Amino acid sequence: MEMNTARHWQRAQQHFAARELDAARAACENVIRRQPGFASAHWMLSALLLHAGHFRAATEQALAAAAGLRDEPLNIRLNISWALLSVGENVRALQLLRNMALPPSALAPMLIDAARQCAMIDCHAEALTILHQAIAAGVDGPLLEYQRGLILQNLGELSAAAEAYEIAIRQAPDFAQAHWSLAQLGRNDGAKMRIDRLRRLSTRVASGSEESAYCHYALFRELDRLGDTAAAWPALAEGARIRRQQVQFDGVAEAAIIDAIIARTGPGFLDARAELQAGTTPIFIVGLPRTGTTLLERILGNHPAVSNCGELNDLRMQYKWVSDYQCPGYLDAHAASLIPALDYGLLARRYLDKTSWRGDGRSHFSDKNQTNFLYCGMILKALPQAKILHLRRNAMDSCFSNLKELFAPTNYTYSYRFDELATHYQNYSRLMSHWHACAPGAILDVSYEDLVSDPETQAQRVLAFCGLSAQDRLTDVTANTQPVSTASSVQVREPIHRRNVDGWRRYAEPLAPLQQELERRGLL
Numbered sequence: 001m002e003m004n005t006a007r008h009w010q011r012a013q014q015h016f017a018a019r020e021l022d023a024a025r026a027a028c029e030n031v032i033r034r035q036p037g038f039a040s041a042h043w044m045l046s047a048l049l050l051h052a053g054h055f056r057a058a059t060e061q062a063l064a065a066a067a068g069l070r071d072e073p074l075n076i077r078l079n080i081s082w083a084l085l086s087v088g089e090n091v092r093a094l095q096l097l098r099n100m101a102l103p104p105s106a107l108a109p110m111l112i113d114a115a116r117q118c119a120m121i122d123c124h125a126e127a128l129t130i131l132h133q134a135i136a137a138g139v140d141g142p143l144l145e146y147q148r149g150l151i152l153q154n155l156g157e158l159s160a161a162a163e164a165y166e167i168a169i170r171q172a173p174d175f176a177q178a179h180w181s182l183a184q185l186g187r188n189d190g191a192k193m194r195i196d197r198l199r200r201l202s203t204r205v206a207s208g209s210e211e212s213a214y215c216h217y218a219l220f221r222e223l224d225r226l227g228d229t230a231a232a233w234p235a236l237a238e239g240a241r242i243r244r245q246q247v248q249f250d251g252v253a254e255a256a257i258i259d260a261i262i263a264r265t266g267p268g269f270l271d272a273r274a275e276l277q278a279g280t281t282p283i284f285i286v287g288l289p290r291t292g293t294t295l296l297e298r299i300l301g302n303h304p305a306v307s308n309c310g311e312l313n314d315l316r317m318q319y320k321w322v323s324d325y326q327c328p329g330y331l332d333a334h335a336a337s338l339i340p341a342l343d344y345g346l347l348a349r350r351y352l353d354k355t356s357w358r359g360d361g362r363s364h365f366s367d368k369n370q371t372n373f374l375y376c377g378m379i380l381k382a383l384p385q386a387k388i389l390h391l392r393r394n395a396m397d398s399c400f401s402n403l404k405e406l407f408a409p410t411n412y413t414y415s416y417r418f419d420e421l422a423t424h425y426q427n428y429s430r431l432m433s434h435w436h437a438c439a440p441g442a443i444l445d446v447s448y449e450d451l452v453s454d455p456e457t458q459a460q461r462v463l464a465f466c467g468l469s470a471q472d473r474l475t476d477v478t479a480n481t482q483p484v485s486t487a488s489s490v491q492v493r494e495p496i497h498r499r500n501v502d503g504w505r506r507y508a509e510p511l512a513p514l515q516q517e518l519e520r521r522g523l524l
Helices: 003-017 021-034 039-051 055-067 074-086 090-098 108-120 124-136 142-154 158-171 176-183 191-204 210-225 229-244 251-264 293-301 314-323 333-337 344-358 370-382 395-403 418-438 448-453 455-466 503-507 512-520
Strands: 281-286 306-308 364-367 387-392 443-447
Touching: 003 021, 003 039, 021 039, 039 055, 039 074, 055 074, 055 090, 055 314, 074 090, 074 108, 090 108, 090 124, 090 344, 108 124, 108 142, 124 142, 142 158, 142 176, 158 176, 176 191, 176 210, 191 210, 210 229, 229 503, 251 333, 251 418, 281 293, 281 344, 281 370, 293 306, 293 364, 293 387, 293 448, 293 455, 314 333, 314 344, 314 370, 344 364, 344 370, 370 387, 370 418, 387 448, 387 455, 395 418, 395 503, 395 512, 418 443, 418 512, 443 448, 443 455, 448 455
Parallel strands: 281 364, 281 387, 306 364, 387 443
Antiparallel strands: none
């Protein structure tokens, strides 16, 4: 690198570290003018453009960063693969991750980072290979074992996952997240030991901390499984109280976004649709989390013509690209204002292109990102051949199933208070009613209660709606060995059962205020 270019790059790094973003961007642009293809400068410019809301330009710079890679060290290559994932360029990111040289001297955090990135796009075999290479090279530590446990759990290797979590806990006894993940595995053996251990841990972690939330949710899970509802509920209530202090949710703002979507997708919105795209047919499975969407996906995945693809982010990423707006989260008011002007043919082409590598050559593939309920009208306008399945579950069971799950800090932040659960359920129900009114018959409602009570009948009903040939024995979900990366990764390894129908009634007394709130809003 010539001297002037080096000076500009040093300035860019200094401005970036100081959060002087405009100055950092100008310095990056100077570097690239002097040395096109300088990977690190393209990466930094991509991050700056994404922060400024310029999604297409950020994507272009992330791809330029990957193209410019030569012999950069592992940490820079990982930064670039993260940038690619951040703009939905998953195939290019995976190519980069697969081709990374992982030297034995690599630090454990970098190896864990590489495995985590692979797992994010459901490439669990690659992730596990990276961690095994690290272990063979002598890398060790609780974070590595914890990440290994998560991947094994997603792969359905639950005993091996439990062993990895236990190793992580032996190495770091106060690793609250490992205790919580272990509690999710549904193991009755050793439950008393784990409960005693969690109670001791809860006295050591800082009050109100993230670790405390993990402890309380883990304790609830263990006690609830044993049927000790009297002790389980206080643990859940305290965990939810702590978590709500750590996350942001604005029900008024969410309602305004729903209003904006409805206002821009009224009568006539679906009169003109994009042309049919040749190739595979996407099957979107939408609804609320923890309402049976993974179960339905597993049933569909047993059909020889369907490839299960899990919770894809490609639709919202391509919505961002086509609208050229980096929307925080899934959809905000400005993103909704862009609905009428979108090029829906371009959205369809980009979505199908970005998902084509997952289809395994089959005629249909499932996209089980539940939050795509926000996009149903846009899906039908862009992809007339798409099928949309909507999982409906009893409102109390739906809300309780969300309440008792500890989600990632940016996901489903409505789920920790009764009033906010009711607000979100109302917003979601209102939008789904709108989509049904916009496109009668285009979305198939599937009742969770019917699905677990009479799975064969419901499976054939779903197949007929999706234009798939009738098949027997699709409902043996234990025969489906594909990875599951959601909170249902343990439950879907069991045969279909009805144990969770009206499961909220075990906590009817403390949940009475939620029931009253849902009744007041006409949702029960």
